[in-house]
Amino acid sequence: MIAVIADDLTGAAELAGIGLNHGLRTEVSTTVDEHCNADMLIIATDTRSLPVDTAREIMHDLTVQLLQLHPRFIFKKIDSVLRGHIVEELQSQLTASGLKRALIIPGNPHHSKKLVGDTFHYNGEPIHLSDFANDPTFPALSSNIIELLRADGKIRLIKKEDNLPSTGIIIGAADDEQDLKYWIEKTGGDTLLAGSANLFSCLLEHLTPQQTVTTSDPETTGRRLFVFGSTFYQGKLNLNDGRHNNIPVHYVPAATICAETSGDNVHALFASHVASSIVAGNNAIIAINPDFIKDIKVDPVLLSHKMAAIVKQVIEHTSLHELLIEGGATAWAILERLNIEKLYPSKLIAPGVIHMRIAGNNQLCLTLKPGSYPWPAPVWGTNNYTCI
Incomplete structure (x- = not known):
């Protein structure tokens, strides 16, 4: 090993x-x-x-x-x-x-x-x-x-x-x-x-010598939520009518960012709005508007937990096939909130961008990416890639 x-x-x-x-x-x-x-x-x-x-x-x-x-x-x-x-x-x-x-x-x-x-x-x-x-x-x-x-x-x-x-x-x-x-x-x-x-x-x-490994595909529903927890590239999002690569972008409200707690009541309305967007079009992006945090001091750990609370509430409103998460601290907070402890990689989409299965969960998959890496083109097409 x-x-x-x-x-x-x-x-x-x-x-x-x-x-x-x-x-x-x-x-x-x-x-x-x-x-x-x-x-x-x-x-x-x-x-x-x-x-x-x-x-x-x-x-x-x-x-x-x-x-x-x-x-x-x-x-x-x-x-x-x-x-x-x-x-x-x-x-x-x-x-x-x-x-x-x-x-x-x-x-x-x-x-x-x-x-x-x-x-x-x-x-x-x-x-x-x-x-x-x-x-x-x-x-x-x-x-x-x-x-x-x-x-x-x-x-x-x-x-x-x-x-x-x-x-x-x-x-x-x-x-x-x-x-x-x-x-x-x-x-x-x-x-x-x-x-x-x-x-x-x-x-x-x-x-190590080369080996061959076979993994099975999880069930798919096509509903995806992108979570941009890092601000590294978010100032460079190419928005067209509130969309990035034709997927609606929902900025976390400034009031939520500034709140002193990550309590669920702070996020309920926003989470419901994001869930409705996914139901209508299968895809949505949650992001942090750099302008909201430009002149205020934000605790990055607390912000990660707020993002995790929002994600959990979105999942409670609608079933998802895939979470695509940018940023290690955000991904960790989300896994903690969803009680996920074990993952199995199923596809290398691009260097650093990994599609993973969740132990004991045949519906939801994760795709994880470091904050400083760009998202590769294949992720923007719905179900253009699958697990292997």
Whole structure:
């Protein structure tokens, strides 16, 4: 078994899609099942949204539990632009596992996220010049790799010509996929490897033979709800008469965003309106209008729970075939609200965009996507893609 711990749900789903594409029987879960017989078990967490002490404790406990399954190795999925409590979580995992060394390979060359020297670039420019500088929780206020990791002097950046230290947390510079493969070949079971989906894909190619997996299709009804929980791309929505790609967009009311509670009574009228839109046309989008939050301070965790409460109420008003969710924290809050603990990837629609079946539910499917990835064209056509 290959084990993975991801610090957010969409990151976990992204690796599940890679496992599926590689022919591995893959399972995404929020808990460690001692009876799991999957080829690859991915534990999804929401530690990126939690206080650092809580994140550290969760990582320690999950690492201990996974080691009892005797996995071939444990991979740590981190954000490709280094948001989250990365150093603290790795330190906790090292303590739990008894390993002496962790190697962070930042970035994702496939998505123009790479480390050049000690400067992290996104789309060819230092990341602090990008929209990631406006992230509500972990803004990229610097492009220096040590500062981006919010680390002290205990971690080192090394290049390929440098000797690999035997202890500590190390950053390996990677400009392209060949660099990713170089670091993989330099490490083994004595190293906790941490990185993005691009690194994990190279790791699977290096370690595992191809296999064949067959999954069954869930029943379909055609009713879909898109939930745009991230504001990364929402300012770029191409609206035509209140529609995006011919699907009606419903902005969460400003009063709901500003409310101090996520109580269901705050969302009832809006949820009913969205449900009616789905009944009329099979599709709807829930989104956050950037203009509503431009001049106010919004708690991103509370906002995720508000979105989850709205989704649950929409489902209570009308049956759905598919939830398409953008943003890891939002996806986590929705799964919590719907009591979903286990998922099985069924189709890789595009890199990072994964269609998944829900354990014990033959009607509702999920499609998950990180907030900074674009939605691929196939999702906009009703039922243009199915599970495999």
